[in-house]
Amino acid sequence: MSLDIFILVLLVLAALWTVMTRSLLRSAIGLALTSAILTIVMFRMGAPLAGVFELSVCAGLIPVLFISVISLTQPLTYKEIVEHMKVRLKRFWALPLIVIILGIAFVFVNAKFKVNAPLAANQIDARSLLWHLRQFDLLGQIIILFSGVFGVVVLFKERKKSG
Amino acid sequence: MVSAISVVLLFVIGIYCILATHNLIRVLIGLEILIKAVTLLLITAGFIDLNMALAQGLVITIIVIEVVIMTVAAGVVLGIHRHYNSLDVRNIRKLKG
Amino acid sequence: MSALLILVPFFSVLILNLPLKGIRRLAFGTAIVLSLLQMASVFIPDSILWKAAQGAFGGIFNFELQGADILSKVVLFCIGMASFSALFVTRGILKDSEDKFNFINIILLAIAGMNGVALARDIFSLYIFLEITAVSSFILIAFNKDVLGLEGAFKYILLSGVATVLMIAGIALLILAAGSTNFALIHYALANHNKDLLISLAIGLFIVALFIKSGLMPFHGWVPDAYASAPAPASVILAGIITKVAGVYVLIRILVSVVGFSPQIRSILLFAGALSAILGAIAALTQSDFKRMLSYSSISQVGYIILGVGSGSILGVAGAALHIFNHAAFKSLLFVNSAAVESQLGSRDMDKMGGLAKQMPITGWTSVIGSLSCAGIPPLAGFWSKLIIVIALWLAGYKTYAVIAVLGSVLTLAYFLSLQRRVFFGKLNEEFKNIKEAGFNLTFPAVMLAALIVVLGILTPFILSKFILSFSSVLGG
Numbered sequence A: 001m002s003l004d005i006f007i008l009v010l011l012v013l014a015a016l017w018t019v020m021t022r023s024l025l026r027s028a029i030g031l032a033l034t035s036a037i038l039t040i041v042m043f044r045m046g047a048p049l050a051g052v053f054e055l056s057v058c059a060g061l062i063p064v065l066f067i068s069v070i071s072l073t074q075p076l077t078y079k080e081i082v083e084h085m086k087v088r089l090k091r092f093w094a095l096p097l098i099v100i101i102l103g104i105a106f107v108f109v110n111a112k113f114k115v116n117a118p119l120a121a122n123q124i125d126a127r128s129l130l131w132h133l134r135q136f137d138l139l140g141q142i143i144i145l146f147s148g149v150f151g152v153v154v155l156f157k158e159r160k161k162s163g
Numbered sequence B: 001m002v003s004a005i006s007v008v009l010l011f012v013i014g015i016y017c018i019l020a021t022h023n024l025i026r027v028l029i030g031l032e033i034l035i036k037a038v039t040l041l042l043i044t045a046g047f048i049d050l051n052m053a054l055a056q057g058l059v060i061t062i063i064v065i066e067v068v069i070m071t072v073a074a075g076v077v078l079g080i081h082r083h084y085n086s087l088d089v090r091n092i093r094k095l096k097g
Numbered sequence C: 001m002s003a004l005l006i007l008v009p010f011f012s013v014l015i016l017n018l019p020l021k022g023i024r025r026l027a028f029g030t031a032i033v034l035s036l037l038q039m040a041s042v043f044i045p046d047s048i049l050w051k052a053a054q055g056a057f058g059g060i061f062n063f064e065l066q067g068a069d070i071l072s073k074v075v076l077f078c079i080g081m082a083s084f085s086a087l088f089v090t091r092g093i094l095k096d097s098e099d100k101f102n103f104i105n106i107i108l109l110a111i112a113g114m115n116g117v118a119l120a121r122d123i124f125s126l127y128i129f130l131e132i133t134a135v136s137s138f139i140l141i142a143f144n145k146d147v148l149g150l151e152g153a154f155k156y157i158l159l160s161g162v163a164t165v166l167m168i169a170g171i172a173l174l175i176l177a178a179g180s181t182n183f184a185l186i187h188y189a190l191a192n193h194n195k196d197l198l199i200s201l202a203i204g205l206f207i208v209a210l211f212i213k214s215g216l217m218p219f220h221g222w223v224p225d226a227y228a229s230a231p232a233p234a235s236v237i238l239a240g241i242i243t244k245v246a247g248v249y250v251l252i253r254i255l256v257s258v259v260g261f262s263p264q265i266r267s268i269l270l271f272a273g274a275l276s277a278i279l280g281a282i283a284a285l286t287q288s289d290f291k292r293m294l295s296y297s298s299i300s301q302v303g304y305i306i307l308g309v310g311s312g313s314i315l316g317v318a319g320a321a322l323h324i325f326n327h328a329a330f331k332s333l334l335f336v337n338s339a340a341v342e343s344q345l346g347s348r349d350m351d352k353m354g355g356l357a358k359q360m361p362i363t364g365w366t367s368v369i370g371s372l373s374c375a376g377i378p379p380l381a382g383f384w385s386k387l388i389i390v391i392a393l394w395l396a397g398y399k400t401y402a403v404i405a406v407l408g409s410v411l412t413l414a415y416f417l418s419l420q421r422r423v424f425f426g427k428l429n430e431e432f433k434n435i436k437e438a439g440f441n442l443t444f445p446a447v448m449l450a451a452l453i454v455v456l457g458i459l460t461p462f463i464l465s466k467f468i469l470s471f472s473s474v475l476g477g
Helices: A002-020 A024-045 A048-072 A078-092 A094-108 A126-133 A135-156 B002-020 B024-049 B052-084 B089-093 C004-016 C023-041 C070-093 C097-119 C123-141 C147-178 C183-192 C197-214 C222-229 C232-259 C263-285 C290-310 C314-345 C361-375 C381-395 C399-423 C440-476
Strands: none
Touching: A002 A024, A002 A094, A002 B002, A002 B024, A024 A048, A024 B024, A048 B024, A048 B052, A078 B002, A094 B002, A135 B052, A135 C004, A135 C097, A135 C123, B002 B024, B024 B052, B024 B089, B024 C147, B052 B089, B052 C123, B052 C147, B089 C147, C004 C023, C004 C097, C023 C070, C023 C097, C070 C097, C070 C232, C070 C314, C070 C440, C097 C123, C097 C232, C123 C147, C123 C222, C123 C232, C147 C183, C147 C197, C147 C222, C183 C232, C197 C232, C197 C263, C222 C232, C222 C290, C232 C290, C232 C314, C263 C290, C263 C399, C290 C314, C290 C381, C290 C399, C314 C361, C314 C381, C314 C440, C361 C381, C361 C399, C361 C440, C381 C399, C381 C440
16 A cells, blocks of 8 residues: 555656756656656556556657657757756746645545445456447547548648748 | 545646746646546546446547647647747747637 | 448548549538538438437447437537538638648548537547547648647647546546446436535536637637637638537536536526626627637627526527527628638738628628627527527526626627628728629638528527427436
């Protein structure tokens, strides 16, 4: 039990570092790290399939996407970066304080949520759920992937004519 | 459940990041953190309800959707960069809304 | 077989993208035929098309779609109507053939998404198709990759992303409370435990998320930026139907089929609706950009729809649904007009315009019909839906809100008169002396929509009672 709490604390700390770190590149790597820790949480809670997806996509694909966008847009000169880092702290210092205060506060809150008993103790697997019961959702996923493809085609192409 | 606390904290971190940052890509990273918070919430719900199949199916679907949204958003960010040669959020305050 | 409405647009996109010679030219025709068929399909009687489609397509696909009720049918018709107009505007505005092809494909995918939203009976499927619609609109807004379009798209992505997160959180809480994502099952589970903290939190999250997506005050910030900076055909379909399906319809559906109307929900809806209706109208009065004024007008009209829903009665919901249809009709019409004006003049600044009705008669007169319908002048269609909403509010005991609604109508008339005077009537600006009427693509949909508004305005009193009565099954279930 305490291991789980430790991992969750690590998760929050990783997210905190992702937001507060100065360079963009470190932020993207921090995102990957946060996703990896979330994967561990998922494994511990009994969601291995989702964990694998989270690891490969959110800790792999998306940080790669962000890092490629970052490397395509390296605009700031060295002087600007130094300036930027000086003023950043002023804006972000409140965040760790807020997180710590809220975290302590919530430990003492004891809200009683009435949770309905689950509908039936059917132990179907997530895979059969997706392929047999929720085919409509699968169709939706395929359609949205197509939209994404069109988005890439439309947005990422350089215009041949200027403007 | 302890994970519920993490969910709320992640949520707060994500919102703060979106509000306080001056960089477009960090805005997207903040959005990502929000999505992670909500993913954790779904998994927690499945854990409590002992219905991991449903929760996992939903999380997998959300991850797919999230990728597509982030890709399109990255495309828009690239387009903005081509115009201003900068990723500063303050550049896109042109429209008065 | 109602799954066809989603599968056919999707398969059309697949087929259109095959590497066959000359197939790309079929894109426009295919999409037009699709939208016409969609509008027609709403009138096919229940037994043939709309029966619960279990095990359709020989067991390969097994979609759980129950038959569509009248609320979904209204929305499906509007989707067809707005897409029909947007397709013509696409042909008229976009010049590059590859651009046109991509745009039409994205519109088809958006149609598939919206149809899925209209037909879904499961809260997660609803969410997925909502995202499909959202992603398609992101791409449509940013299509021209000009500065303002990208800015509007980014703001929309951000706000829509936050709304997405809130909605998933709401879904997660509902799963905790009800154990399933199916509408009927959630409704059953919620009926017994109404005052729970968990459920109230879930409902609150949903309401905030859907307010953002509908563009209601105070979450309306993205609407004028996105509508005005999007390319003209995108604005037609965005304002005409996408925001309404993605925001208002989902809100109504959740309230009606899942959550039920409690007094607190009703007061929130009434307040937000009244705020949007009045403030949106006031903001519209101050605009000088044609499309921005229309965007604020949309915010105001969505406020009306929510006022109708907030009354909580069958009459109110029926009035809201009728206003969804009317708004789709007259707003699409007005945006088609603005596209015509923009393409001929090259500007959207209303202070520079004037007296265009002589040079662009079709655009001018159809815009008059659209404006009067929006302002609720009889015998045009808009009059009926506004009347029903006001009556519903009065009968449900919300007399102050009924008065506010009427006040909003007066403001609406005011800004539309201002629009007409500045753009189409009044003195002709020397600069635009030689402007001619816009081409077929930009006038044909305007004429069709205007005709539809006039015809429906005359026919509505005859079909009204039947229309309202069919909503009792929507609310009861």
